[in-house]
Amino acid sequence: MALTSACKWITEGAAGSLYCTMDTITPIQVPLRFTTIGDPSLPSVVFLHGFLGSGSDWLPFTSGLSGSLHCILVDLPGHGGAVFRDNGPDGLQEESEASSGYFLHTVDTLAEGLRKLLPAPGFLVGYSMGGRIGVALLLRHPELFQRAVIVSSSPGLRTEEERLARRKSDEGTARKIERNFEGFLEFWYSQPLFSTLKSHPLFHEVETLRQKGSPRSLARALRLLGTGNQPSFWDQCAASPVPVQFMAGEKDPKYLEIGRQMVNLFPHSRLETFPGCGHTLHIEARDRFQERLQHFFNQQD
Numbered sequence: 469m470a471l472t473s474a475c476k477w478i479t480e481g482a483a484g485s486l487y488c489t490m491d492t493i494t495p496i497q498v499p500l501r502f503t504t505i506g507d508p509s510l511p512s513v514v515f516l517h518g519f520l521g522s523g524s525d526w527l528p529f530t531s532g533l534s535g536s537l538h539c540i541l542v543d544l545p546g547h548g549g550a551v552f553r554d555n556g557p558d559g560l561q562e563e564s565e566a567s568s569g570y571f572l573h574t575v576d577t578l579a580e581g582l583r584k585l586l587p588a589p590g591f592l593v594g595y596s597m598g599g600r601i602g603v604a605l606l607l608r609h610p611e612l613f614q615r616a617v618i619v620s621s622s623p624g625l626r627t628e629e630e631r632l633a634r635r636k637s638d639e640g641t642a643r644k645i646e647r648n649f650e651g652f653l654e655f656w657y658s659q660p661l662f663s664t665l666k667s668h669p670l671f672h673e674v675e676t677l678r679q680k681g682s683p684r685s686l687a688r689a690l691r692l693l694g695t696g697n698q699p700s701f702w703d704q705c706a707a708s709p710v711p712v713q714f715m716a717g718e719k720d721p722k723y724l725e726i727g728r729q730m731v732n733l734f735p736h737s738r739l740e741t742f743p744g745c746g747h748t749l750h751i752e753a754r755d756r757f758q759e760r761l762q763h764f765f766n767q768q769d
Contacts, residue, residue: 496570499553500544500550505534506530506537510536511538512540513540513761514540514542514590515529515594517597520547523542529754532762544689546682571698575605575609579609586612591613594618596619596620598621600622607704607708616710616712617713620717621726623730624695625695627700638697641690642690706734706735712736715727715741715760719745720747723747
């Protein structure tokens with residue numbers, strides 16, 4: 469894996485924070501960007517965003533956490549500063565050949581990058597797509613983490629029939645992204661999954677951020693990292709040694725039920741329900757979410 473990094477000090481008020489970005493590109497294109505905020509000698513927390521997002525989605529929490537934690541914000545493939553290179557037809561053929569194993573390759577490449585940034589086992593926070601990748605990280609590379617928070621997510625689809633149906637659905641969604649990105653965003657946030665977010669005061673801020681994404685990279689990310697293209701981890705959950713706090717919104721019944729099922733499988737876990745919230749509970753209830761993160765990370769085994 470080729471890896472490049474660049475760091476610089478940025479002073480904000482009386483305090484200075486080290487902002488470091490690291491980009492990785494492998495032969496089958498797993499672009500990642502890591503931005504670090506805070507003192508690297510402190511315990512680290514890794515944040516993984518959801519589909520359409522970026523590491524910057526977590527910036528509202530870093531000001532309150534960076535005094536006690538070293539924050540690592542990851543741009544996952546196709547998102548934020550981790551866009552895919554445009555290699556033309558050859559690159560698209562490479563993507564087709566790699567797609568069946570791309571999800572696991574992304575997880576392992578991400579783990580390799582994190583090893584360079586984590587001097588000791590850290591904390592993990594993953595939301596939705598980032599939560600799926602986070603669950604895979606916990607199961608394939610548990611030595612990297614001491615605790616994890618998984619928000620509105622799952623260990624994947626249980627059967628190949630479900631995954632095939634999802635791949636077909638995701639292909640249709642990816643084509644919408646490529647044809648009319650603005651129209652796609654309107655469609656995406658009209659889903660019942662996001663009904664509580666659409667009525668939230670922060671929705672227009674979120675929508676503005678999403679409009680900055682690269683349609684081609686996001687469509688490619690959906691094809692490669694969508695739920696239909698990842699293996700099921702349901703059968704492996706019981707082997708996880710890492711304590712996990714699952715979180716789901718009261719008004720997100722699908723992921724609330726999945727959270728209940730995961731708690732029955734992960735041996736060191738619990739589920740917290742956020743009243744009045746939907747899928748994006750970390751946006752809809754920022755103060756409560758940050759307080760619960762700090763409480764969980766401060767617990768002693």
